[in-house]
Amino acid sequence: MNSPRSITAAVRYALRAPAKPFYKTSRIAPPLTTVRSQSSQTSRKIHQQTAQNTQAAESLGPEPLPYASTNPALAFPCLDAVESRSASLSRRSLSGPEPEYTTGNHLNFHSQEPLLLDWGGILPEFNIAYETWGTLNKDRSNAILLHTGLSASSHAHSTDINPQPGWWEKFIGPGCPLDTDKYFVICTNVVGGCYGSTGPSSIDPANGERYATRFPILTMEDMVRAQFRLLDSLRIEKLYASVGSSMGGMQSLAAGVLFSERVGRVVSISGCARSHPYSIAMRHTQRQVLMMDPNWSRGFYYDGIPPHGGMKLAREIATVTYRSGPEWEQRFGRRRADPSKPPALCPDFLIETYLDHAGEKWCLQYDPNSLLYVSKAMDLFDLGQEHRTRINKLRAENEFKLSAFKDGEGVSTTPNGDVCTLTLPDQPYEEQEGSSSNGVDEPVAILDPHEPPKDLIAGLKPLADTPTLVLGVASDILFPAWQQREIASTLRRAGNRNVTHKELGEEKSLFGHDTFLLDLENVGGSVKEFLG
Numbered sequence: 025m026n027s028p029r030s031i032t033a034a035v036r037y038a039l040r041a042p043a044k045p046f047y048k049t050s051r052i053a054p055p056l057t058t059v060r061s062q063s064s065q066t067s068r069k070i071h072q073q074t075a076q077n078t079q080a081a082e083s084l085g086p087e088p089l090p091y092a093s094t095n096p097a098l099a100f101p102c103l104d105a106v107e108s109r110s111a112s113l114s115r116r117s118l119s120g121p122e123p124e125y126t127t128g129n130h131l132n133f134h135s136q137e138p139l140l141l142d143w144g145g146i147l148p149e150f151n152i153a154y155e156t157w158g159t160l161n162k163d164r165s166n167a168i169l170l171h172t173g174l175s176a177s178s179h180a181h182s183t184d185i186n187p188q189p190g191w192w193e194k195f196i197g198p199g200c201p202l203d204t205d206k207y208f209v210i211c212t213n214v215v216g217g218c219y220g221s222t223g224p225s226s227i228d229p230a231n232g233e234r235y236a237t238r239f240p241i242l243t244m245e246d247m248v249r250a251q252f253r254l255l256d257s258l259r260i261e262k263l264y265a266s267v268g269s270s271m272g273g274m275q276s277l278a279a280g281v282l283f284s285e286r287v288g289r290v291v292s293i294s295g296c297a298r299s300h301p302y303s304i305a306m307r308h309t310q311r312q313v314l315m316m317d318p319n320w321s322r323g324f325y326y327d328g329i330p331p332h333g334g335m336k337l338a339r340e341i342a343t344v345t346y347r348s349g350p351e352w353e354q355r356f357g358r359r360r361a362d363p364s365k366p367p368a369l370c371p372d373f374l375i376e377t378y379l380d381h382a383g384e385k386w387c388l389q390y391d392p393n394s395l396l397y398v399s400k401a402m403d404l405f406d407l408g409q410e411h412r413t414r415i416n417k418l419r420a421e422n423e424f425k426l427s428a429f430k431d432g433e434g435v436s437t438t439p440n441g442d443v444c445t446l447t448l449p450d451q452p453y454e455e456q457e458g459s460s461s462n463g464v465d466e467p468v469a470i471l472d473p474h475e476p477p478k479d480l481i482a483g484l485k486p487l488a489d490t491p492t493l494v495l496g497v498a499s500d501i502l503f504p505a506w507q508q509r510e511i512a513s514t515l516r517r518a519g520n521r522n523v524t525h526k527e528l529g530e531e532k533s534l535f536g537h538d539t540f541l542l543d544l545e546n547v548g549g550s551v552k553e554f555l556g
Contacts, residue, residue, distance in 0.1 A: 102370035102380065106333050110319070113329045127177040127219050128186035130155050133254045139215075140426045142415050145240020148229055148429065152254045153178045153213040153220025155186070157196055158204035160258070167260045168202060168555075169251060170211040171268030171275040174398055175390050177219035180211040194544050201544075201552040207264060212254060214247040214275075216397045221250075224393035225326065237323030239397060244271070244405045245415075248279045252286070262286045265555060269293035269540035269547075270503065271398075274405050277487070277511070281407055284486040291551055293495045293540045296507040297480055297514060298406040303502055306345050307399040310338035314392055323393050331392050336383035338395065343382045348499035348536035409482035476514035488519035493554040495540075495547065497528045502537040526550050 133152040140146055155178045160167060170180055170192070181196040182189055196202045202209050213219040216239075224239040255263070266287045268276035273295020280290040296303075317334030319325055356374040360367075371380040406412075492515055496508030505527050512525035528546050533539045540547050 098369060100370055105384075106336075109332055110329055113332065127179045128188055129183075130178050130186065130213075130220055132220060133257055135250070135253050135257075137253070138426060138429050139246070139250060139253070140419065140422060141240050141246045142243045142419060143241045144418065144422045144425070145242070146425055146429055147215070147222060147240070150215055150222035150250060151220065151226070152215065152222075152250055153217075154210055154254060155179060155181075155183055156208060156210050157181055157183070157202075158206075158208045160208040160260075164258075164260050165262065166206060166264050167208045167210060167255070167258075168265045168267055169255070169263050169279065170196075170202065170209055171251075171266070171272030171279075172211065172214065173270040173272055174402065175386075175395070176213075177217070178211045178213045179219075180209075191541065195548050195551070201548040201555070202267070203552070203555075207555075210254075210258075212251055214398065215250040216242050216247065216394060216401065218391035218394040223391065224323065224397055225391045234326050236326065236393060239393070241400065241404075242397065243401050243415075244275050244278050245282055247401070248275055248282055251279075252283060255286075263288055265289040265291060267291040267551065268295065270295060270537065271402055273503075274299075274402065277407060277484075278405075280490050280492070281412075281484065281486045284490060287490060289555070290487065290490055290492040291495075291554060292492065292508075292511060293547060293551075294497060294500055294503045294508070294537055295511070296405075296503055297484065297511045298408055298411075299403050300507065302504075303345075304403045306341065306502065307403055310341050311396050311399060313337040313341065314395065320392065323396075325392070330388065332387040335387040335390070335392050335395070339383040339386045340379045343379055345502040346536060346538045348501065348530075348534050350499065350530060351534040351536065354534070407483040408477065408479040409485075410479050412483055476510055476517055480510075480514050481517045484514050484518045484520075487515055490520065491522040491524075491554075492520060493524045493526070493550065495526045495528070495550055497533055497536065497539045498530050499534050500537045500539065524550075524554055 130153045133154060134149065135152070136149050138146050138148050139150055158166075172178070172180070172191075176191050179186060179188070180190040180192040182193065190196070192202075194200065196204065196209055198205045213221040215221050216223045218225050224235045224237065226235055227233065228235045228238065263279075263286060266276045266279040266289070268274070268291065270293075273292035274297075276290050276292045277295065277297060280287045314320060314331060314334035314337075317331035319329045320331040320334060321328065325331060352375055356378065359374045360372055361374055361377045371377045494508050494512045494515075496503070496505035498505050508525065508527065512523050515523045528539065528543070532546055533543050535542050
């Protein structure tokens with residue numbers, strides 16, 4: 025026999041869940057005539073039935089919960105930190121614009137001559153922040169131009185006006201790889217950066233406002249041309265050497281190609297001769313998470329809250345590519361920050377807390393727009409002849425802009441005089457089963473891994489007579505060692521008989537891409553030996 029409690033529950037369920045017609049619970053559709061004839065009656069009956077059921081259910085009282093929840097809500101200190109930072113930055117933004125990004129005192133070169141950029145933009149004037157170490161000799165033949173990585177400033181080594189240690193502190197100085205007893209070392213912050221050189225956070229002389237995303241697209245070669253304007257002002261006709269790592273390794277090669285008569289030697293460490301899909305993909309994800317931050321505001325955030333959340337995530341993604349798995353296995357393993365606490369969705373493992381800290385300490389040190397522009401310039405890098413021919417043709421077509429600007433005509437600096445007309449493809453890319461199609465019209469060329477592309481060989485011909493050191497690291501995942509092997513083999517096929525190629529195996533370095541910052545013995549030793 026049913027108990028009163030079970031009967032009550034059954035009544036409550038019946039009142040709350042009216043029976044459905046058979047065609048509502050089966051896959052058999054009702055006759056069309058039935059639907060039409062019963063439509064008005066059904067709506068009226070449902071309304072009446074719902075009201076009756078509600079009254080009946082209320083008369084029975086609320087249904088008691090079987091038990092209380094045993095799972096408390098998780099805490100999210102990582103999100104609390106982001107919200108707290110936004111609140112503090114909001115208060116700070118009320119008192120004025122974001123402070124200038126800077127790393128301390130430096131020298132400054134100001135060019136009042138406009139600079140035509142590869143993709144048609146014009147900088148009416150520009151600044152180059154730079155620092156020097158050593159003494160320039162009488163015939164000005166001992167100068168070394170040191171190129172930086174993506175986010176580095178000109179402060180590679182401490183100076184009298186800025187005694188803080190630089191990013192290559194142990195590599196520069198008397199008896200060091202860049203021996204200041206022998207050489208006059210110059211390091212600049214690139215155009216597009218934010219540490220004193222003209223970039224998106226700089227003031228546009230045309231309207232007195234920050235460029236923001238009105239800043240023109242630029243390339244590695246544009247940065248190098250600006251650097252050589254500085255060399256002209258210092259009356260340095262020929263460099264003893266062009267030296268760079270990572271993005272600087274790309275620029276060092278570009279300097280040798282663009283100004284082959286003005287560069288005596290080239291050192292390219294952990295760089296490439298053309299950007300490859302993997303590194304482009306990684307920089308793309310960094311730009312996307314940054315631009316998806318609501319505070320980015322299409323680049324016009326300078327008087328408000330900067331997109332610190334997006335910058336933090338972008339830096340965490342970048343940091344993953346800077347080091348190697350084997351190193352992290354040794355440093356962190358699977359250890360958690362505090363094993364006594366239950367797991368959390370916020371940083372919990374030691375590797376997570378490391379990445380979180382890396383993003384946190386950097387997110388306000390570098391201008392977000394500079395990250396977008398400089399990283400895009402890296403993506404566009406290609407020393408192949410086909411690309412160089414196209415860019416040279418585009419520069420020739422845009423020369424009129426430079427002449428018109430000098431004549432005070434104020435022509436548009438965007439290609440074809442139009443605003444940016446970039447659109448996404450109508451059809452997204454889809455994998456073609458059983459095909460190597462690239463999603464356009466042409467099949468992807470199958471390259472011989474042992475033979476450098478003919479296009480790249482032709483593009484590096486200007487370096488045929490330039491002694492070159494190419495150094496790679498086996499544990500580097502951002503610029504894998506095969507890319508440095510490609511540079512060396514391409515240079516040799518281009519006719520260069522003075523190519524020194526070194527590759528540090530994992531037995532020598534587990535530091536990945538960051539090896540060039542840390543390995544004084546192997547990286548520094550190779551540079552010192554090559555420079556002589």
